[in-house]
Amino acid sequence: MGLVDQLVNQPHYTLVNQPRENDILSHKELFDSIPEEYLSHKEKYENAIRKTVLYYRLMQKYQNYKEGSTILDETRANYRNLVSFAVFKDYPPLMLHNGMFIPAIAGQGTPEQQKHWLKRAKNMEILGTYAQTELGHGTFIRGLETTAEYDPSTEEFVLHSPTLTSYKWWPGGLGHTVNYCVVMAQLYIRGRHHGMQPFLVQLRDEATHMPLPGVKLGEIGAKLGLSTVNNGFLAFEHHRIPRDRMLMKNAQVLKDGTFVAGPSSKLAYGTMIYVRVIIVNGMANLMAKAATIAVRYSAVRRQSQIKPSEPECQILDYVTQQHKLLICIATSLAFSTCARWLWDVYTGVMGQMESGNMDHLPELHALACSLKVVSTMDVSGLVERCRLACGGHGFMHSSNLPYTYGLATAACTYEGENTVLLLQTARSLVKAWQKGSKGKPLSPTEAYLMDKSPVPKWENTLDGIIAGFRRVSAGKVQDCVSKIDKLVKMGTSYEDAWNQTSVRLVAASEAHSRAVILATFRSEVSRAAAALSPPLSRVLHQLVHLYCVYWALERLGDLLLYTSIAERDVQELQQQYEDLLQKIRPNAVGLVDAFDLRDEILNSTLGAYDGRVYERLMEEALKSPLNAEPVNQSFHQYLKPFMHGKL
Numbered sequence: 001m002g003l004v005d006q007l008v009n010q011p012h013y014t015l016v017n018q019p020r021e022n023d024i025l026s027h028k029e030l031f032d033s034i035p036e037e038y039l040s041h042k043e044k045y046e047n048a049i050r051k052t053v054l055y056y057r058l059m060q061k062y063q064n065y066k067e068g069s070t071i072l073d074e075t076r077a078n079y080r081n082l083v084s085f086a087v088f089k090d091y092p093p094l095m096l097h098n099g100m101f102i103p104a105i106a107g108q109g110t111p112e113q114q115k116h117w118l119k120r121a122k123n124m125e126i127l128g129t130y131a132q133t134e135l136g137h138g139t140f141i142r143g144l145e146t147t148a149e150y151d152p153s154t155e156e157f158v159l160h161s162p163t164l165t166s167y168k169w170w171p172g173g174l175g176h177t178v179n180y181c182v183v184m185a186q187l188y189i190r191g192r193h194h195g196m197q198p199f200l201v202q203l204r205d206e207a208t209h210m211p212l213p214g215v216k217l218g219e220i221g222a223k224l225g226l227s228t229v230n231n232g233f234l235a236f237e238h239h240r241i242p243r244d245r246m247l248m249k250n251a252q253v254l255k256d257g258t259f260v261a262g263p264s265s266k267l268a269y270g271t272m273i274y275v276r277v278i279i280v281n282g283m284a285n286l287m288a289k290a291a292t293i294a295v296r297y298s299a300v301r302r303q304s305q306i307k308p309s310e311p312e313c314q315i316l317d318y319v320t321q322q323h324k325l326l327i328c329i330a331t332s333l334a335f336s337t338c339a340r341w342l343w344d345v346y347t348g349v350m351g352q353m354e355s356g357n358m359d360h361l362p363e364l365h366a367l368a369c370s371l372k373v374v375s376t377m378d379v380s381g382l383v384e385r386c387r388l389a390c391g392g393h394g395f396m397h398s399s400n401l402p403y404t405y406g407l408a409t410a411a412c413t414y415e416g417e418n419t420v421l422l423l424q425t426a427r428s429l430v431k432a433w434q435k436g437s438k439g440k441p442l443s444p445t446e447a448y449l450m451d452k453s454p455v456p457k458w459e460n461t462l463d464g465i466i467a468g469f470r471r472v473s474a475g476k477v478q479d480c481v482s483k484i485d486k487l488v489k490m491g492t493s494y495e496d497a498w499n500q501t502s503v504r505l506v507a508a509s510e511a512h513s514r515a516v517i518l519a520t521f522r523s524e525v526s527r528a529a530a531a532l533s534p535p536l537s538r539v540l541h542q543l544v545h546l547y548c549v550y551w552a553l554e555r556l557g558d559l560l561l562y563t564s565i566a567e568r569d570v571q572e573l574q575q576q577y578e579d580l581l582q583k584i585r586p587n588a589v590g591l592v593d594a595f596d597l598r599d600e601i602l603n604s605t606l607g608a609y610d611g612r613v614y615e616r617l618m619e620e621a622l623k624s625p626l627n628a629e630p631v632n633q634s635f636h637q638y639l640k641p642f643m644h645g646k647l
């Protein structure tokens with residue numbers, strides 16, 4: 001088996017590469033004759049809905065993910081995610097139906113609620129989304145204003161939006177697409193507050209699609225990206241729903257209005273953990289897409305000469321170009337590896353929680369936050385780097401890099417704004433430090449914080465770099481704890497001390513995330529490589545090495561502060577990095593081919609397998625509606641009178 005075949009022979013790649021006769025991408029009606037960037041806002045939406053209906057029917061046919069299948073299965077979700085790139089450059093309007101509505105029912109509903117609602121949702125008899133964020137509050141969910149007041153006399157909840165800022169704002173598909181929704185609202189029973197709880201609410205009539213009485217709905221308007229996701233707003237005017245529409249797997253409200261608390265109030269936040277875990281793999285996919293486009297283009301594009309006597313070279317032969325792009329290949333692999341590992345952690349912790357053991361939930365939360373942040377932050381930066389690496393042609397929508405950037409950067413904000421999530425992980429690290437200092441045991445991913453051995457001699461090896469990152473993280477956490485303690489001793493409140501330390505806390509949290517990612521990438525690849533051929537194992541190790549050295553060079557200041565790295569070590573690391581670029585360069589195209597993203601999925605003039613970049617750019621340019629006629633009417637209306645001084 002060749003190198004590419006072995007890489008392709010991973011579960012999610014083989015799914016994408018399924019036989020053509022079973023292939024949803026052979027259905028031409030799924031594709032646009034006019035590129036979507038030329039459509040109006042309304043046309044984009046209507047076209048996306050046309051394709052959505054076809055796409056999901058075909059998905060049901062070929063994937064058979066209706067009733068009985070495990071919708072939460074990561075591989076299946078990944079397949080859907082990849083194939084949808086071919087059909088929707090800007091994500092589908094029903095993204096949240098599978099992405100959050102179904103997971104919220106599965107994670108928050110009782111077995112009876114799941115039986116009834118999951119069946120309808122999976123069969124797509126009802127369409128839903130997840131409405132948590134409001135116009136006034138996104139991060140601070142304890143500040144949400146939508147209320148659900150229980151009325152024991154009718155056994156109903158009354159949903160109400162008391163202010164403009166309480167309008168739900170952002171949920172995908174909410175504008176004009178979905179007819180149901182999981183709404184997060186503050187529960188009140190006889191005037192007493194019982195925290196934020198999930199409610200399954202019908203929003204539109206199932207036959208006419210008209211909003212139900214007491215439900216105000218609309219779309220929030222044009223955005224930087226995700227233009228076909230149909231993000232919407234929602235408000236309630238004393239809207240009544242039956243008691244059994246509160247999702248009651250955790251907390252419950254009995255008929256007489258008795259509130260039965262769940263094992264932890266944070267279980268209502270469970271859907272967010274699930275989505276943060278899933279996002280990491282989504283980012284690996286976006287990175288693979290952008291890297292494939294930019295690397296293939298760089299192999300086709302020739303510009304300037306390295307030596308005056310030679311022909312123009314492939315731009316991929318410029319070492320600066322390799323510096324821009326090879327890290328993108330390594331990053332995609334790092335995040336897909338970490339995503340798989342995180343998914344196993346997630347399912348393990350969920351399994352323990354089913355039997356009442358919540359011990360590992362805080363660690364899972366801290367990990368999900370930090371990996372979500374670093375994957376979205378790095379991938380959005382690197383997708384932009386891919387775009388710039390393609391010069392002017394990368395600026396064209398037809399390259400698909402601008403859309404891809406929009407998808408990546410949106411994820412820095414949704415599902416928990418990145419700074420906020422880093423501060424959540426920092427909270428866990430500070431607590432771990434305090435616990436560890438009292439001699440208490442720490443969770444496996446934070447145990448290194450208590451390594452009190454003297455700073456060892458720096459080693460320019462993978463182990464050395466990973467140990468160095470752990471030192472940086474531990475040093476930064478210690479620095480934060482000292483600053484907070486000092487401020488508190490001086491009379492500052494703990495909360496103010498926290499806020500005054502928060503720039504450092506965010507940096508400590510990022511350093512911890514990097515240590516976890518480097519160590520996980522390294523150990524998971526070593527584990528997998530044992531079963532691979534020596535050449536494939538070698539190239540994967542080169543990518544792990546490149547990844548570790550790249551980040552060491554990026555974070556030299558930190559390493560100089562917290563480890564014993566010296567100037568000559570840095571020079572050697574720089575040399576290692578340049579040697580790795582040279583070694584990986586011949587495999588660059590093979591490696592992106594091994595991502596096995598078909599042309600339809602790349603959806604790009606620059607990245608197609610056959611390398612016909614210029615022909616495709618021309619073909620796409622000719623699709624511009626302006627090219628339908630040689631003279632545009634605006635010439636007669638404006639330009640001509642203007643040039644003749646008549647306007």
Ligand SMILES: CC(C)(COP(=O)(O)OP(=O)(O)OC[C@H]1O[C@@H](n2cnc3c(N)ncnc32)[C@H](O)[C@@H]1OP(=O)(O)O)[C@@H](O)C(=O)NCCC(=O)NCCSC(=O)CCCC(=O)O
Nearest residue numbers: 132133138139140141142172266269272273365414415416
């Ligand atoms: C920032 C926080 C975490 C703060 O919550 P809080 O209750 O005010 O925090 P607190 O009282 O200070 O308590 C913190 C405590 O709660 C824990 N915790 C926080 N979140 C979780 C969780 N998910 N699971 C388990 N535990 C959680 C923390 O570890 C803290 O624990 P501790 O007190 O230290 O023991 C929270 O409000 C939050 O998660 N905000 C972000 C909102 C968000 O992610 N919204 C997503 C909306 S849906 C969306 O964006 C969909 C996009 C998808 C798409 O388009 O694809």
Ligand SMILES: Cc1cc2nc3c(=O)[nH]c(=O)nc-3n(C[C@H](O)[C@H](O)[C@H](O)COP(=O)(O)OP(=O)(O)OC[C@H]3O[C@@H](n4cnc5c(N)ncnc54)[C@H](O)[C@@H]3O)c2cc1C
Nearest residue numbers: 130131132133137138139170171172410414415416417419
């Ligand atoms: C494309 C997209 C899709 C979305 N889809 C959905 C959806 O389907 N359903 C849904 O419910 N929501 C959705 N959202 C909303 C999303 O979850 C929120 O935008 C997000 O949680 C951030 O909240 P915010 O917008 O209120 O930002 P804010 O919380 O107002 O943040 C603004 C700034 O304040 C800072 N800040 C806020 N709090 C703190 C703090 N405690 N410490 C330090 N700094 C702080 C942040 O770091 C940030 O710099 C979506 C958003 C986007 C952009």
